[in-house]
Amino acid sequence: MHVGLEHYLVVSALLFSLGLLGVLARRNVLVMYMSLELMLNAANLALVAFSRFNNNLNGQVMVFFIITVAAAEVSVGLALIVALYRKRQTAHVEDLTAMKL
Amino acid sequence: MPHLPDIFFYVFAALTLLCGFLVVVNPFSRSPVTSAMFLVLTIISMAGLFVLLHAFFLAAVQILVYAGAVIVLFLFVIMLLDLKEEQRRKLKTFSLAAGVISVGAIAGLTVKAILDSGPGKGLPAPTVEGATAPLGKLLFTQFLLPFEIVSVLLLVAMVGVILLSKKDLK
Amino acid sequence: MSLLPWLILFLPLAGAVGITLFTQRDRDLSAKISIAAVWLSFFFSGLLCLFTSGTFKDAGLSAEWLTVGDLVVDFGFIIDPLSSLMLFIVTGVGGLIHIYSYGYMHEDRAVSRFFASLSLFTFAMLGVVLANNLLMMFIFWELVGVSSYLLIGFWYEKESAADAAKKAFITNRLGDFGFILGIILVWATLGGLNFSVLKETLAKNPGAMGGLATAAGLLLFCGAMGKSAQFPLHVWLPDAMEGPTPVSALIHAATMVAAGVYMLCRVFFLLDVPGSHAQLGYMVMAVGLAAPGAAMFHLATHAFFKALLFLGAGSVIHALHHEQDIWKMGGLKSKLPTTYRTFLIGTLALCGVPPLSGFYSKDGILAAASPSGSHPNPFLFILVVGVAALTAFYMARLFLVAFLGKAKDHCVDHAHESPGVMIWPLRILGTLSVIAGFMGLEQMLGRFFGDEHAHSLGYIAQLFAPFGHAPLAAFFGLFATVLGFSVAYALYANASTDPLPAKLGFLARAMRDRFYFDEIYTGLIRLTHEAISYVASWIDRWLVAGLVVRGTHGTTELFGRALRLVQTGNLQTYAFLLVLGVALLLFIILK
Numbered sequence: 001m002h003v004g005l006e007h008y009l010v011v012s013a014l015l016f017s018l019g020l021l022g023v024l025a026r027r028n029v030l031v032m033y034m035s036l037e038l039m040l041n042a043a044n045l046a047l048v049a050f051s052r053f054n055n056n057l058n059g060q061v062m063v064f065f066i067i068t069v070a071a072a073e074v075s076v077g078l079a080l081i082v083a084l085y086r087k088r089q090t091a092h093v094e095d096l097t098a099m100k101l
Numbered sequence: 102m103p104h105l106p107d108i109f110f111y112v113f114a115a116l117t118l119l120c121g122f123l124v125v126v127n128p129f130s131r132s133p134v135t136s137a138m139f140l141v142l143t144i145i146s147m148a149g150l151f152v153l154l155h156a157f158f159l160a161a162v163q164i165l166v167y168a169g170a171v172i173v174l175f176l177f178v179i180m181l182l183d184l185k186e187e188q189r190r191k192l193k194t195f196s197l198a199a200g201v202i203s204v205g206a207i208a209g210l211t212v213k214a215i216l217d218s219g220p221g222k223g224l225p226a227p228t229v230e231g232a233t234a235p236l237g238k239l240l241f242t243q244f245l246l247p248f249e250i251v252s253v254l255l256l257v258a259m260v261g262v263i264l265l266s267k268k269d270l271k
Numbered sequence: 272m273s274l275l276p277w278l279i280l281f282l283p284l285a286g287a288v289g290i291t292l293f294t295q296r297d298r299d300l301s302a303k304i305s306i307a308a309v310w311l312s313f314f315f316s317g318l319l320c321l322f323t324s325g326t327f328k329d330a331g332l333s334a335e336w337l338t339v340g341d342l343v344v345d346f347g348f349i350i351d352p353l354s355s356l357m358l359f360i361v362t363g364v365g366g367l368i369h370i371y372s373y374g375y376m377h378e379d380r381a382v383s384r385f386f387a388s389l390s391l392f393t394f395a396m397l398g399v400v401l402a403n404n405l406l407m408m409f410i411f412w413e414l415v416g417v418s419s420y421l422l423i424g425f426w427y428e429k430e431s432a433a434d435a436a437k438k439a440f441i442t443n444r445l446g447d448f449g450f451i452l453g454i455i456l457v458w459a460t461l462g463g464l465n466f467s468v469l470k471e472t473l474a475k476n477p478g479a480m481g482g483l484a485t486a487a488g489l490l491l492f493c494g495a496m497g498k499s500a501q502f503p504l505h506v507w508l509p510d511a512m513e514g515p516t517p518v519s520a521l522i523h524a525a526t527m528v529a530a531g532v533y534m535l536c537r538v539f540f541l542l543d544v545p546g547s548h549a550q551l552g553y554m555v556m557a558v559g560l561a562a563p564g565a566a567m568f569h570l571a572t573h574a575f576f577k578a579l580l581f582l583g584a585g586s587v588i589h590a591l592h593h594e595q596d597i598w599k600m601g602g603l604k605s606k607l608p609t610t611y612r613t614f615l616i617g618t619l620a621l622c623g624v625p626p627l628s629g630f631y632s633k634d635g636i637l638a639a640a641s642p643s644g645s646h647p648n649p650f651l652f653i654l655v656v657g658v659a660a661l662t663a664f665y666m667a668r669l670f671l672v673a674f675l676g677k678a679k680d681h682c683v684d685h686a687h688e689s690p691g692v693m694i695w696p697l698r699i700l701g702t703l704s705v706i707a708g709f710m711g712l713e714q715m716l717g718r719f720f721g722d723e724h725a726h727s728l729g730y731i732a733q734l735f736a737p738f739g740h741a742p743l744a745a746f747f748g749l750f751a752t753v754l755g756f757s758v759a760y761a762l763y764a765n766a767s768t769d770p771l772p773a774k775l776g777f778l779a780r781a782m783r784d785r786f787y788f789d790e791i792y793t794g795l796i797r798l799t800h801e802a803i804s805y806v807a808s809w810i811d812r813w814l815v816a817g818l819v820v821r822g823t824h825g826t827t828e829l830f831g832r833a834l835r836l837v838q839t840g841n842l843q844t845y846a847f848l849l850v851l852g853v854a855l856l857l858f859i860i861l862k
Contacts, residue, residue, distance in 0.1 A: 002224075003104075003106070003107045005224065006113070006215045006218065008154070010216070010254060011117065011184045013211040013212050014118055017204050017205070017208035017211075018118070018121045018122055018125050018205050020207065021125055021126070021189070022124065022125035022126075023206045024200035025125070025126070025200050026125065026202075029121070030136075030177070030178065030182075031125075031133050031136045034133075034137060034175065035125055038140070038143065041143070041144065042120050043226075044159075045147060045150060045151075046215045048150075048151055048154050048159060049154060051154070051156070051231070052154040052156070052224055052227070055227065055228045055229055058239075060156050060158070060231050061239055061240060061244050063159055064162065064236070067136065067159075067162055067163070067166055067167075068254070068255065070171070071166055072254055072256075072257075074175075074269050075174065075258055075262045076258050076262055078174055078178045079266050081182075081261040082182070083180060085182050091132065091182060097267065099264055
């Protein structure tokens, strides 16, 4: 059986789920962030596969933009984490419960 | 006798998933540094998958931006914060189980849907190459406006990061 | 020409507004503005009468005022002998009272407010008189209530005056409630409110009101009852004496009480339906006896001599520095000669002594009820004769005690005649009281109400007319008067205290307490009030506060408490819930 679109999509879905699990299960904010990156990459993989499947480059352009946005997002997010750590001396998500009344 | 690219696909896919799994769940270490290193491996093997999909430019960008910049940034922050190993707190079994079940449900549902949608026929023969030149042409013609907007976004992010990193953040 | 009614109506209002807004400080000017306004109205009424010469004119004088669905309400005037006569009474007698008040109220601090209220009252009364439809009449009717409230409660610092004003207003409201129900009923059955339209409708189809005629009549009558202070809504009238005496004159004699009778005469054609007479007859006799001409005639003469009597009494009170107890007076004949003479005329007129006006007008009503009259009714006839005797008795008593005999208190010693502004209205009203009986008013009104027997007589013939066409009535009227006078003379000729209470015993006490009407009403109101408030409190406590308010807040709080458990503040809980939602959504879509 030739490797087709669905193979890539399955890999993408599994990778996405792994990232989701990381966000849900890990307590370190940094590791949660890395899991988020995994999820973004899973989406990228799906998009590139679609692009190849349709034989045009629009999907790849989309991925290019996603990578750019992700880079911006990572820098801002990490800056936030650093600022948060300075204030609260912790990177554990369970200690960050300011949203609770 | 399977194709050579197909064999590569399985290899890279297995590597990606394995490394991704180790980023999230590492039975041996809870250090964020380990997670970061496995993330690098995940990204590199994914770049391999990109190459298999004829997205050469993106494969290069993936490695340059993610492995070269993003992960380095992560490591810097880890060192800056001097994070100790994630303490092995008592896991909330209920919430963990709930998380695994719901994530598994999503994964299962998606995969089943994908596989149900149609038998694999393989990919059509490539007519466009995801090389630098065609992609660049597309970016500077059809997607010029989003491209410029993204550049502004980067600028904003830069300014925001500098502001956030100031010591006397009010 | 068509401007005249507008001028007549709105001059007093302009006066009231002008006084209130601009001349509050200048008491003298305020009084003069008010007096000028009412006399200008009088003058224009004269002009109007001259131009229309008593012919019925309604068209061209109205403007469409509001339209609700198929109901069109005009703001228009009705000019006929009836309203012309009332115009003269309201502006004429009212004007005299204005002038009189100028003297009477001279020393009061709030003269401006008084005259503003007087002008407003005049405006309201003129509105009632000129209104060409029931709704407009009702609005001005209410305005009369408001302005009478202002006037009766003029000395509002006095608690009794404030209470009396409230009492008058509330009692009137009771009647007005019936009035507006009646108006609605008339509108619902006849589909219009204009008097002329209503008249036409009824002329075409006398049975248009059907069985509701009696109900509508009674309800309209209810309104008249409040304003005219008829039993059982009479309780406000005695208390209304708390206002300044000119106000009493205005309310009693000239206008307000007359408004009720006028209204009944105006809507007489509505009531002129077989079956409704019997009920109404016992209440406002003359109208009930289908003799509105006689009723209006009596109203006019009554306005003259009743106003005369009140103003005379006011003059006495003024002279004695607000002493109101007649048992402290006596011998005023020599001290206040003019007041004495005019008061005598008023008394005789009220008691129905010929040839003064009261005799003729009262005779008209008596004649209608007498066995040979248009609506023979022996019971009513005897009742009227009895009332006439009582009237003669109490007036003679008042007169004998206050004016004749010896002075019973030293306050009389310093009494001196009132100034000219107060005396001249008395003289004019006295003259009118004498001559009003044979001026021909009766015939004019009779023609208006379609009495074909009415015809003009010479003045001399007029003098003796009552003896001619209804000798029985005339005789009994005179008999009653003489009877009243003699009894009063026998009891009070030289009395220094009132001998009657001792003789009547319980009856006297009951009379002094006004037959306990106030007490009965207070008790009734308290009972209903408590019953209603008990129900209201139950509803409020258990349904509103219990079920609605507490139920709502309880449910909300319960849900709030439940939902608060979800808000852990833990980021991952939220993420988990989000994922759960996504999983559910995917399950539904992909399945």
